[in-house]
Amino acid sequence: VDGLARVALTTAACAILVLLAAIFVSMYRDSRLSMETFGWGFLTNSHWNPVEGRENYGALSSIFGTVVSTLIAMLLAVPLSILIATFLVELAPRWLSVPMGTAVELLAAVPSIIYGMFGLFILKPILAEHVEPWLKESWLGGTPFFQGAPLGLGMLNAGIILAIMVLPFITAITRDVFRSVPRLMREAAYGLGGTTWEVTRYVTLRYGRRGIVGACLLGLGRALGETMAVTYVIGNSNEISLSLLKTSNTIASRMANEFMEATSRPLQLSALIHLGFLLLVLSVLVQVLAQAWIAWSAARTEGRA
Amino acid sequence: MRLRSPFWRRTRDRLVKVLCGLAAVGGCALLVWILVVIYQRGSESLGLSFFTEAPVPPLANTPPAGAEADFDFSDPNEEDKPREAEPGPAGGMGNDLVGSLLITTLATLLAVPLGVLAGFYLAEFGRHSWLAAGVRFAANVSFGIPSIIVGVFVYVIMVRPWGSFSGYAGGVALAILMLPIVARTTEDMLRLVPDKLREATLALGATRWQTTLLVSRAARAGILTGILLAIARVSGETAPLLFTALNNWNWLDLSSLSAFHQSFSGPTPNLMNQIYLDTSSPWPDQIERGWAGALVVTLGVLAVTILARLLFRGRTHEIR
Numbered sequence: 001v002d003g004l005a006r007v008a009l010t011t012a013a014c015a016i017l018v019l020l021a022a023i024f025v026s027m028y029r030d031s032r033l034s035m036e037t038f039g040w041g042f043l044t045n046s047h048w049n050p051v052e053g054r055e056n057y058g059a060l061s062s063i064f065g066t067v068v069s070t071l072i073a074m075l076l077a078v079p080l081s082i083l084i085a086t087f088l089v090e091l092a093p094r095w096l097s098v099p100m101g102t103a104v105e106l107l108a109a110v111p112s113i114i115y116g117m118f119g120l121f122i123l124k125p126i127l128a129e130h131v132e133p134w135l136k137e138s139w140l141g142g143t144p145f146f147q148g149a150p151l152g153l154g155m156l157n158a159g160i161i162l163a164i165m166v167l168p169f170i171t172a173i174t175r176d177v178f179r180s181v182p183r184l185m186r187e188a189a190y191g192l193g194g195t196t197w198e199v200t201r202y203v204t205l206r207y208g209r210r211g212i213v214g215a216c217l218l219g220l221g222r223a224l225g226e227t228m229a230v231t232y233v234i235g236n237s238n239e240i241s242l243s244l245l246k247t248s249n250t251i252a253s254r255m256a257n258e259f260m261e262a263t264s265r266p267l268q269l270s271a272l273i274h275l276g277f278l279l280l281v282l283s284v285l286v287q288v289l290a291q292a293w294i295a296w297s298a299a300r301t302e303g304r305a
Numbered sequence: 306m307r308l309r310s311p312f313w314r315r316t317r318d319r320l321v322k323v324l325c326g327l328a329a330v331g332g333c334a335l336l337v338w339i340l341v342v343i344y345q346r347g348s349e350s351l352g353l354s355f356f357t358e359a360p361v362p363p364l365a366n367t368p369p370a371g372a373e374a375d376f377d378f379s380d381p382n383e384e385d386k387p388r389e390a391e392p393g394p395a396g397g398m399g400n401d402l403v404g405s406l407l408i409t410t411l412a413t414l415l416a417v418p419l420g421v422l423a424g425f426y427l428a429e430f431g432r433h434s435w436l437a438a439g440v441r442f443a444a445n446v447s448f449g450i451p452s453i454i455v456g457v458f459v460y461v462i463m464v465r466p467w468g469s470f471s472g473y474a475g476g477v478a479l480a481i482l483m484l485p486i487v488a489r490t491t492e493d494m495l496r497l498v499p500d501k502l503r504e505a506t507l508a509l510g511a512t513r514w515q516t517t518l519l520v521s522r523a524a525r526a527g528i529l530t531g532i533l534l535a536i537a538r539v540s541g542e543t544a545p546l547l548f549t550a551l552n553n554w555n556w557l558d559l560s561s562l563s564a565f566h567q568s569f570s571g572p573t574p575n576l577m578n579q580i581y582l583d584t585s586s587p588w589p590d591q592i593e594r595g596w597a598g599a600l601v602v603t604l605g606v607l608a609v610t611i612l613a614r615l616l617f618r619g620r621t622h623e624i625r
Contacts, residue, residue, distance in 0.1 A: 005514040012422035013440045020443045083328035103333045109610040111541025195318035225451020227544040287449035
C-alpha cells in the first residue's frame with residue numbers, strides 16, 4: 001500500500017509540473033504562425049489592423065498599455081499599502097486593527113469584474129465630470145500627461161482600479177512583514193526616544209525591506225495580468241500616448257475583447273496568442289523573480305540572526 | 306539619522322500618524338462604498354424571479370439609452386427574438402446560477418483530489434526531494450499565471466479540438482486555477498502539524514501512508530479552509546470562462562444524464578459571463594440585471610470567504 005500511495009502522490013505532484021509545461025508549450029505552438037510572420041518586429045510594431053488582406057499585428061501598444069497602467073497602479077498602491085500596514089501594526093488598538101485588517105482582506109476577495117463595473121459606472125462619471133477637468137485646469141494641464149478630452153475612460157481610470165485591486169494584497173503581506181519584526185528591536189528604538197514615525201522609518205521599514213519588495217513583486221504580477229477590470233475601463237483603443245486621459249489597451253484586455261471574433265481568422269488568433277505568450281513569459285518572470293527574492297532574503301535574514 | 310528639533314520631530318510624527326489613519330480609514334471606506342454601490346444597484350431588480358427565470362434579451366423595438374456600445378460580445382448562439390414591449394425586469398439569471406454551480410462543482414471535483422494528493426506528497430513523502438522543490442516552485446509560479454491565459458490554454462486544448470465551447474472546458478479552466486492553491490495550502494496546513502505526531506505514529510509501526518492519513522486528520526480544518534478559499538476565488542473568475550464555457554440564454558437540460566451531457570457539451574450558461582454581457586450592454590434593463598447578478602456573486606463569494614476564515618479561526622488551536 002505504501003508503495004502504491006507513493007506512486008499516486010508523486011503522480012499528482014507531477015501533474016502540476018506537467019500542466020505548467022503544457023501551458024507554455026501550447027501557447028508557444030499556437031503563436032508560431034504569428035512569430036514566423038512578424039518575427040521579433042512584433043515587439044516594436046505599433047499597428048493592429050485586422051482588415052482582410054492588410055492584416056498587420058504588433059504588440060507595442062498593448063505592451064505599453066500594460067506597463068503604464070501597472071506602473072500607475074504600483075505608484076498609487078505601494079505607498080498607501082505601507083501607510084495602512086503601519087497603521088494596523090503600530091497605531092491601531094487591537095479592537096480596531098482586527099476588523100480593519102479583515103476589511104482589507106475582504107477587499108481582495110471581491111471578484112475582479114465588480115471592480116470593472118465600479119470603474120465604469122461609478123468612477124468614470126466622477127473622473128469625467130470632476131477630477132479630469134480639475135486636473136486639466138491645474139498646472140498639470142500643461143504637461144503632456146493630461147492632454148485630451150476628459151472621457152473618464154482610459155489609462156488613469158485603469159491605473160486607479162488596478163491600484164484598488166492590488167492594494168489589499170500588498171497591505172496584507174506588508175502587515176505580516178511588519179509583525180515579524182522582533183518586538184525587541186522596535187522597543188529598543190522607542191526606548192532610545194524615537195517617535196512612532198522614526199521607529200517605522202529606521203527600524204520596521206529597514207528590517208522588513210525585503211519582504212515589502214517581495215510583496216510588491218507579487219502585487220505587480222497581479223496587476224500585469226488583470227483582465228476584466230481593465231477591459232471595462234481602459235477604452236480599448238490601439239493608441240500610444242503619454243497622456244493618462246487617453247484610452248489605451250493592455251495585453252489582457254485586447255485578448256478579452258478580440259479573441260472571440262478572431263477565432264475564424266488564423267493570423268489574428270495567432271497574434272493574440274502570441275501576445276498571451278508574451279504576457280505569460282512576463283508574469284512568470286515576475287513570479288520567478290519574486291520567489292528567488294523571497295528565498296534569497298529568507299536565507300540572508302536567517303544567516304544574520 | 307540626522308538630529309532635528311523636538312518640535313519638528315513631533316510634528317512630523319503626528320503628520321505621519323494622521324496620514325496612516327486616513328489611509329486605513331480610506332481603505333475600509335472603499336470596501337464599504339463598493340458594497341453599498343453593489344447593494345443599492347443590485348437590489349433594485351433582485352427578486353424571486355432572479356432565481357427562477359432565464360435572462361430575457363433586450364427589447365428588439367427599444368433603442369439603447371443613448372449610451373455608446375463600448376463592447377461587442379454577442380453570443381453566436383443567441384437568436385434574435387423580438388419581445389413584446391412589457392414592463393418589469395428582463396428575466397432572471399436562474400439558468401446562469403445553475404450553470405455556474407455545476408461548472409464550479411466540476412472544477413472542485415477535478416482539482417481537490419489532485420491538489421490534496423499533491424499537497425500530501427509535498428509535505429509528507431517528498432518534503433526535501435528535488436522533485437518537491439520543483440513542484441513547489443511550479444505551483445507558486447502557477448499562482449501568478451493570469452487567468453485569461455488559462456482560458457486561452459483550455460480553448461486551445463479542449464474547445465478547438467472538440468469544435469464547441471462547453472461547460473466541461475469551463476470546469477477544466479477553473480480546476481487549473483484551483484489546483485496550485487489547493488496543493489500549496491494543503492502542504493502548509495500539514496506542516497503546521499508537529500513532527501512529534503509523525504514520529505510517534507511511525508514508531509508504533511505505522512506505514513508512511515497511515516501516518517499521512519493520521520496527520521491529515523489533524524490538519525482537516527485547515528485543508529478544508531484552503532479548499533473553500535480556492536472555491537471562493539475561482540467562482541468570481543470571468544476571464545477563464547470567456548472562451549471556454551462561453552454563455553447561453555437558455556436553461557441546461559437536467560431531465561436526464563445524457564441530456565445534461567448534451568447541453569453541458571455546448572455553450573453553458575454562467576453568472577460571470579452573463580454579468581459581463583449585461584453590464585456591457587447599452588440597454589438599461591440588461592444593465593440592471595447585471596447588477597443584480599453582481600450582488601448575488603459578491604455576497605456568495607464573501608460568504609464563503611468569511612465562512613472559511615471562521616472555520617479556520619475556530620479550529621486553529623487544535624492544530625497547534
